[in-house]
Amino acid sequence: MTAVPQPRVLTFRRSVRVARAAIVAFIVFNVVAVQLMFVAAGPGKNPPGTIGRLLGLYLALAMALQLLLVARLPVVDRAFGMDRLTVWHRWTGLAIFWLALAHPAFVVLGFARLDGIPILAETANLARQLPVLLGMIAAGLLMVIVALSVRAARRRLSYEAWHAIHLLLYVVVLLGVLHQVYEGTAFRVNPVTQVYWWGLWAFALGALIAGRLVVPMVRNSRHRLRVAAVVEESDDTVSVHITGRELEKLPARAGQFFLWRFPGHNRWWQVNPFSLSATPNGRSLRLTAKGVGATSAGLRDLPIGSRVYAEGPYGAFTAAHRTRGATVLIAGGIGVTPIRALLEDPDLTGHVVVLYRVREVRDAVLLGEMQNLADVRQARLHLLTGRTGGGHRPFAPEQLVALVPDITARDVYVCGPDAMTAAVLDSLRRLRVPPRQIHAERFHLAT
Structure with a gap:
């Protein structure tokens, strides 16, 4: 199979490469800028406090980057896809969690050594200062959110409850900004550092407000x-x-x-x-x-x-991200919905094979529509039924090759339950399907 030749697809892929390079450069620039800002502020005479100050800067940077992820900027979405961004959101959240623990720990330790009093006593002293108290409240709320987001707790919550709890993140951001206004020192070294720092936060907050409030309101008012x-x-x-x-x-x-x-x-x-x-x-x-x-x-x-x-x-789970001339669409359960839409999409040219996984035939939602669409575009549709286990592994590498012998030369789109998606992705890796040809969609969204 050869790469997709359509000019529109090629132009889109070039724009994606440019966007990815620009986003990576943006992240690297800010990491370097924070380090330079820390160096310009001087080391200080209190080593634990100095470490705490550095961790605080990276904590604030991680929070700003998290806001940009939550803003769901179209250019970022198109470049990487919501599924990958959601993974980054999770890892950034964990980084924020550990930084939110380490930053105050080192700061309190530093002040306790300077004052010559126990850490708990120093914590009580600092908590009497409103800016520090705001930071402590933010850290506490963050721990609650993370604790309720771990897999064991997440399984016990409905999506609606989990989403409502995550709205507390905006309270954490507000408290964090107020804490920086009163306590920040490294970005007050000179006018350049102040302009950079508050410019970064203005950009992050502006992107969040525009992407999550202004644009949706305008579109819904229009449509x-x-x-x-x-x-x-x-x-x-x-x-x-x-x-x-x-x-x-x-x-x-x-x-x-x-x-x-x-x-x-x-x-x-x-x-x-x-x-x-x-x-x-x-x-x-x-x-x-x-x-x-x-x-x-x-x-x-x-x-x-x-x-x-x-x-x-x-989402970037679209035909615009194809790299090859033929496609495999793999659906499991209700994950058939975007697969069904793709099967209908006129932009998805070339030969298509559909693998639809359900436990029983009666569970195959939209099967009639899938069969009609497959007939119209001369695609092959395989309905895979039965319980997984024992010798029945419908997405094992040998089974995928039996169903689609040229699978390594096709784009593969996967959407379904986590266990199924993980099994498919593992088999694709073992078959050495190039990563650029694999497109997966999962719904573990950030707020």
């Missing part, structure tokens, strides 16, 4: 989305058809998702990521969801004509 129809696909799955104004100007593509809110049906902070289950046609949008949470389970009761608030589109 005025409403529920046009609710169709039951199975006992626990429904499709919601949505119409609006000037939808042809909405920059949505097959494979992408929105964050959906249904005012009047759910509380304003309850939001769910649902992929488009049909290629956008400029007249309507469709999402298909399985009733696993409070929001998705209640979609069948949405009144026709009710307002819809959508934030997005997000």
